[in-house]
Amino acid sequence: MDRHRSGGPALPGVPGRPPSALALLGRAEGSPLVVARYGTRLHAWDGAGDGTEPVSPAVSAFIPDPDNLGLIAATVPDAEILHFGSLPSAPPQPGERAARAAARRTGWHDDTVLSLASARTPGGGIVLSGSADHSARLWNLRDGSLRGVLDHTAPVRAVALGGPWRRLLAVTATVDRALALWDANTGECLRHEPSLPAAARGVAFGWLSRRLVLLAACEDGRLRMWDARTGAPRGTIDSHDGPVTALAVHRAAGREQYVTGGEDGRVRVWDLRPVRAAQASGHSGAVRAMCWTTGPGGRPELITAAEGDEGACLVARRAPDGALLGAPWRATPGVRSLLACGGGATGRVALLDDGGTLRLWNPAEDIVVPLNDVAGEAPAPMTAVAVDGRDDSRLVYADAEGTVRLRDLTAVETDRKATARAAASASTEAAAPDRRIDPDTFGPVPDPDPARDDGAPAAPPTVVIRLGRPCSLIGYHAGRIVTCQDDGLLQAWGGAGRQATWSARPSEVPIGVLATGRWGGHDVVALGTADGVLHVYDIPSGAHLAHTRTHDGPVTALAFFRQGDLTALVSAGEDGRTVVWDGNARTETLTGHAEAAWCVAAAAHAPLLATGGAQGTLSLWRREP
Structure with missing residues (x-):
């Protein structure tokens, strides 16, 4: 990793198996909760290193909810989207049936859910899901009602939500190298790029020089940026020696940092100050x-x-x-x-x-x-x-x-x-x-x-x-x-x-x-x-x-x-x-x-x-x- 700081307890993890996804959840009391996906199972540990056995059904994707207190996860093989309002952080374990009972059904697809995104709104939050059934769907987190279906011609591998809630935007990326920008409130397709130089495995919204930008982590090792309003290119970063497999955005103190992970085994943290x-x-x-x-x-x-x-x-x-x-x-x-x-x-x-x-x-x-x-x-x-x-x-x-x-x-x-x-x-x-x-x-x-x-x-x-x-x-x-x-x-x-x-x-x-x-x-x-x-x-x-x-x-x-x-x-x-x-x-x-x-x-x-x-x-x- 290019930037890091040592310290804190070492979490036990699952011996002999690397995690495929991680999330850090806040809690009203006590230390934060670390959640990791191993294969199709989620495990959780508190800040002291005390852990759990699997805390959910088998999942294909998961993200923190908009409040960063619970999880939104897509199950396999039934492709349901569940909202876990909270997770246990130490034994005893709830078991899969109890975990399902504690979760609220938010949505579903006809095939495996490949990606998830969420955003906070005055109505309680929105969830965007991308699936192998060639669609992306928008859901109300509060009651699980369907807001809209965004049709595609290939499996939707990456999704993101961004922008002000009055004009909330969605971006979707498919396995056939297409990228699309949508109005999340109306479902209107605002811009469509049918053929990127390389397929995107991760997408995100960010802010550069007080302008909303769209970022795509691509299989050719590059991080690409566009102006979300005009579609004008904002630059390309050669981020990894091989496909970029993950992309995350963190905003603090008025500045955003971008984290990318790649098949070259490296995790990189970017503090991008834009060039005008x-x-x-x-x-x-x-x-x-x-x-x-x-x-x-x-x-x-x-x-x-x-x-x-x-x-x-x-x-x-x-x-x-x-x-x-x-x-x-x-x-x-x-x-x-x-x-x-x-x-x-x-x-x-x-x-x-x-x-x-x-x-x-x-x-x-x-x-x-x-x-x-x-x-x-x-x-x-x-x-x-x-x-x-x-x-x-x-x-x-x-x-x-x-x-x-x-x-x-x-x-x-x-x-x-x-x-x-x-x-x-x-x-x-x-x-x-x-x-x-x-x-x-x-x-x-x-x-x-x-x-x-x-x-x-x-x-x-x-x-x-x-x-x-x-x-x-x-x-x-x-x-x-x-x-x-x-x-x-x-x-x-x-x-x-x-x-x-x-x-x-x-x-x-x-x-x-x-x-x-x-x-x-x-x-x-x-x-x-x-x-x-x-x-x-x-x-x-x-x-x-x-x-x-x-x-x-x-x-x-x-x-x-x-x-x-x-x-x-x-x-x-x-x-x-x-x-x-x-x-x-x-x-x-x-x-x-x-x-x-x-x-x-x-x-x-x-x-x-x-x-x-x-x-x-x-x-x-x-x-x-």
Whole structure:
């Protein structure tokens, strides 16, 4: 189970047999009652572990009643629905005949009852039953009268009730992959989905962002969600490695938790805070790169770069809702990477273009400073750039000759006058030792001369690694550099001697994207391959933490997205999907593009996510509190 808390007495159960269903009932006095179904028999135990022999006739399904004090159970083979107002919690035992006598008949079917649901109403409660006789029936719990029959073309395997009682809704799922939404008061079919991608074994209603949603636990291992009013999809979660066999909803403190069980033997608890999506007016060409940065007043801004004419890119500043902040500017040649950087009063952006030129851009002041120049060396085209995941004022980049350099951006002047003075003296200034970066630990060192002249040229970058061959992917996190060479060799670097601490070849398939960050309690590097597979390695140890297929085609972009105390790994792919994968290996699929999604960006200090598509579309996502 993904989340659990130990404690409490161990209940004896039935030796050698696992329970097929469980319920927890409250009681007016004493500890709660645990009810379990073993085969077709119900057993009950109180909180002290004192138990009973079977407390009911043979049953095919059972649920707590709306007051959570008794049980509603469907018997076999006669397919009766009985309401047990209370159950004994200790010997002596009542026996089957006495148990039947103590129960009230609520309904019946012509074949085995496969599923039950109940809801409290001003009239005393409603029961919904789904049966192998191809029908679902609604019953008044108080007197057992029939409210309505919902006809189907196949056995009804899962049912649920939800919504306000004035417009109570019912959902039914059949074994032939159909799903139907009904008005429980009138019996009217409101929506019918004849063919889901996989049959649902469990259904439920829940609330996301104050909107009623329908959830279906499917045989392909996914939990699917729809808006109950409009039918619009609200996301897909890859919840289990195999069919999802059970689904339950619990609401407390204004937030709902969802529990799923699967044939993979796992029980998972989900605390879903919804992602709200919006479409923004994008670009006419494919969105190639994007990042979130900090604008004036600490407001988040989205920077996007999209293909223009004649190999150029249009770079634009946008508000969190996608609105343009001024006219885009034309960058030639095209932009390959955009990275948010610190080291200044407002956010800055590292911009790497197709020609291998690396620039530092201050969007608020519209100042661009080149970073390729290295004192005493001819500049080589840059091939990859990354920012330290913990200190975004430090930048690492690799060139076409396989040299990796580290630079402290606080030493890079963005003031026009200081930049001009630095440029004028660059030809005569000798290369000085880097006063900001320790070449052995890749970490910052104190400035020995804090009162140095602001007009002096910035300290040059430190050469920390010489690979000797091109490196197209690079990462930097927690003081360690990670490189991925063009031949697929992945290496982590750190410590004295500038030696690789570990090496790996994750895939025979080309690796297209790399990102570093904190995930699942580890400092990690994530890699996306051309066949849609995602690899995650622990940076300090080199342990291979995860390996999963997330896309039906190449992974095109990766980012780390903070969600409260957790950080999720987000991947975009040519299949148009965006997959959010949290540290417990749970996934949520966001559908915002009909075409390939080329890039993804997550804000560092706000619950904002953005994706850009091959046809110029932008999708903006906000994680609800």
